[in-house]
Amino acid sequence: MPCFYLIMNISGMTKQYDILVKLMILGDSGVGKTCLLRRFTEKEYHPYHISTIGVDFKMKTLDIDGIKVRVQIWDTAGQERYQSITKQYYRRAQGIILVYDITNEPSFHHIMSWAGDVDENAPDHIQRILVGNKSDMEARRCVSEEKGKELAAFYGLDFFETSACTNQNISEPFTRLTKLVLQAHSRHVDRVLEPLDRFLDGASLEEKGPQAIHENTQDTCSC
Numbered sequence: 001m002p003c004f005y006l007i008m009n010i011s012g013m014t015k016q017y018d019i020l021v022k023l024m025i026l027g028d029s030g031v032g033k034t035c036l037l038r039r040f041t042e043k044e045y046h047p048y049h050i051s052t053i054g055v056d057f058k059m060k061t062l063d064i065d066g067i068k069v070r071v072q073i074w075d076t077a078g079q080e081r082y083q084s085i086t087k088q089y090y091r092r093a094q095g096i097i098l099v100y101d102i103t104n105e106p107s108f109h110h111i112m113s114w115a116g117d118v119d120e121n122a123p124d125h126i127q128r129i130l131v132g133n134k135s136d137m138e139a140r141r142c143v144s145e146e147k148g149k150e151l152a153a154f155y156g157l158d159f160f161e162t163s164a165c166t167n168q169n170i171s172e173p174f175t176r177l178t179k180l181v182l183q184a185h186s187r188h189v190d191r192v193l194e195p196l197d198r199f200l201d202g203a204s205l206e207e208k209g210p211q212a213i214h215e216n217t218q219d220t221c222s223c
């Protein structure tokens, strides 16, 4: 049994997991952050773009090498006007998924800007990975897989091409990032437990589920 094993009883409900990990998804508006998160946590895909306003989050429990890990994943707005809000959440994250759209070259170039924001605002020990989403749209591809791998290598990151539409490679990036966070924190268990304590304070929020705030802007899925 891990030394940080916890059994929690919140509002009369018994919950069991060993550790809480906080991840965040960043990238330009429309790259598919919300779709990736919904596919991973709810196994659902919605072919419309409902722009996230500010931040939203979802939870999922993973079994990683026998450890029950409760993963809290923050979905951020890609739109410029919400950047000051979303940056306030960076410092609470332990892992960040940087996402671009393989059919949208500017979203790939902006990864450098997102990575710079993370360097400025997130904790030093933050773990990151790179994801190129919409791999099902091969005919409209603008960013080769090779370019994605090169950028990932430049930053020393793991890289995945995904499709929220076809379910390709969906659990891999989330699981890999969670493992990286656990490895990075293996000598700093107290630091990992600290967000868990804060989470307990807000446990009722989790029970209600995220108060998703989205604005419907367009319908762009072609799969």
Ligand SMILES: Nc1nc2c(ncn2[C@@H]2O[C@H](COP(=O)(O)OP(=O)(O)OP(=O)(O)O)[C@@H](O)[C@H]2O)c(=O)[nH]1
Binding pocket: 027, 028, 029, 030, 031, 032, 033, 034, 035, 036, 046, 047, 048, 049, 050, 051, 052, 053, 076, 077, 078, 079, 133, 134, 135, 136, 137, 162, 163, 164, 165, 166, 218, 219, 220, 221, 222, 223
């Ligand atoms: N073909 C295809 N379309 C996708 C994929 N993932 C997302 N989309 C579409 O891309 C559009 C934007 O997806 P969202 O998940 O809302 O994008 P977002 O990055 O969360 O956008 P913001 O909330 O504005 O930052 C939607 O129309 C999705 O259906 C994918 O893997 N393949």
